[in-house]
Each structure stands twice: as C-alpha cells, then as structure tokens.
Amino acid sequence: xxxxxFSKKLKKNFYTRDVLIVARELPGKILVKNxxxxxxxxxxxxxxxxDGLNDEAAHTFLGKTERNKIMFEKGGYFYVYFTYGAHxxxxxxxxxxxxxxxxxxxxxxxxSGVEFMEVNRLRRNAITKKDVLSLTNxxxxxxxxxxxxxxxxxxxxxxxxxxxxxAPKIRQENIVQTKRIGIKKSVDLPWRFYIKDxxxxxKK
DNA sequence: TACTAGATCGGCT
DNA sequence: GCCGATCTAGTAG
Numbered sequence: 632x633x634x635x636x637f638s639k640k641l642k643k644n645f646y647t648r649d650v651l652i653v654a655r656e657l658p659g660k661i662l663v664k665n666x667x668x669x670x671x672x673x674x675x676x677x678x679x680x681x682d683g684l685n686d687e688a689a690h691t692f693l694g695k696t697e698r699n700k701i702m703f704e705k706g707g708y709f710y711v712y713f714t715y716g717a718h719x720x721x722x723x724x725x726x727x728x729x730x731x732x733x734x735x736x737x738x739x740x741x742x743s744g745v746e747f748m749e750v751n752r753l754r755r756n757a758i759t760k761k762d763v764l765s766l767t768n769x770x771x772x773x774x775x776x777x778x779x780x781x782x783x784x785x786x787x788x789x790x791x792x793x794x795x796x797x798a799p800k801i802r803q804e805n806i807v808q809t810k811r812i813g814i815k816k817s818v819d820l821p822w823r824f825y826i827k828d829x830x831x832x833x834k835k
Numbered sequence: 836t837a838c839t840a841g842a843t844c845g846g847c848t
Numbered sequence: 849g850c851c852g853a854t855c856t857a858g859t860a861g
Contacts (some may be wrong), residue, residue, distance in 0.1 A: 681853070688853065716844035716845075716852090717842065718855070720853060735853055737853085747847080753854080771855060812853080
C-alpha cells in the first residue's frame with residue numbers, strides 16, 4: 632500500500648457530518664503522518680466521540696477557550712491536547728463550524744514506521760509479541776509512537792503532513808459500540824467504537 | 836490477573 | 849487550587 636497516495640485521502644465532506652456518523656466510520660481508515668522524513672501509518676481500530684452540545688465530558692461543553700478553539704472549526708482538523716502532565720491525545724475535529732465536536736483516536740494497528748514507533752515507545756526494538764501490541768493500543772501511547780505533540784494541534788487534514796486515507800468500510804456487525812473509557816462525566820453515553828476482535832484495541 | 840497509587844503540568848475556576 | 853478523554857510500576861493473590 633502506498634501511504635502517500637493522495638487520491639485516497641479522505642475529503643472534507645467526510646469530516647463535516649455528524650460526529651456519531653463519522654466516529655462509526657473511522658475504524659478501518661488509515662492515519663498517516665509524514666514529517667522530517669519519517670512516515671508513520673496505522674489502521675484506526677478504536678475511537679470515541681465527543682460532542683460539545685450534550686456531552687459534559689467534551690472539552691467544548693463549557694464553550695470556546697484557547698485550548699479547544701480548533702474544535703469549533705469545520706471538520707477536517709487535528710486537535711491535540713496534553714493531559715495528566717505526561718501524555719498527548721489526538722482527535723479528529725468533525726461537524727460544522729462552531730459545533731465543537733471531535734473524535735478521539737484511542738488505538739491504531741501499526742502499518743508503517745514500526746521501527747520508529749519501537750524507539751519512541753520502548754527506546755529499543757520490540758522483542759516480544761506483547762511489546763508490539765503495546766506500541767499503539769491507547770491514546771497516549773499512539774501519540775508517543777507517532778511523535779504527535781502540541782506542535783500538531785490545528786493541523787489541516789487536507790494537507791500532506793497528517794491525513795487519513797480511505798479504506799474498505801468495516802461491516803457493521805464487526806464494529807463494537809460501548810461506553811467510553813477513563814472519564815467521570817456523561818459516563819453512560821455509548822460513544823466508543825472499536826473493531827471486533829482486533830488485538831490492538833486498548834481494552835476488551 | 837487485578838487493583839492501586841504516583842507521576843506531573845497545563846487548563847480552567 | 850483542583851483535577852484530568854493516561855500510563856506504568858508495584859503489590860497482592
């Protein structure tokens with residue numbers, strides 16, 4: 632697969648739809664980052680939807696701030712934030728302008744640039760099967776593996792540094808929908824989606 | 836395998 | 849001043 636084939640890049644109209652529609656379709660798509668001569672690619676296997684309108688857990692629930700302002704743009708941007716004094720998490724901004732919604736990328740399956748991911752995550756080569764599985768199976772982990780940090784906040788996914796490639800749609804019966812992980816507000820919303828039986832999903 | 840606590844700092848009240 | 853869309857190491861079983 633050619634991860635620089637821009638003809639397969641997801642277009643603006645993929646991102647500007649309702650957050651739950653986009654979140655359900657994101658698993659299976661390919662996340663690509665190409666910067667400083669390093670190409671990273673991974674299949675998205677787990678995501679969570681955050682919608683500022685009715686979702687207390689969303690960063691945009693209380694309105695626009697310096698940190699979350701990119702989430703109020705029209706869909707198709709990258710939103711990266713820093714949390715717990717240690718980790719970055721990355722999101723795909725979706726929906727219409729001023730809505731304030733995004734989809735958190737929680738896990739990917741490594742496809743290209745694995746040798747860089749091993750160094751970024753483990754400071755050495757992956758030895759065991761468990762080493763490989765722990766490279767990108769969590770939101771903080773995948774950002775560390777892909778070298779994603781605050782400098783990538785606001786990146787335009789229509790550009791050539793960070794973008795998503797289309798891939799065959801996952802059959803609906805192979806998408807699992809559950810409650811979200813690691814939050815204390817709006818805990819009952821079933822807005823987490825992952826690929827059934829994929830080994831790189833963060834939990835269950 | 837399962838649970839717990841500590842790290843660590845920026846965003847927001 | 850509080851706390852988080854997390855991760856890891858440690859302990860107990």
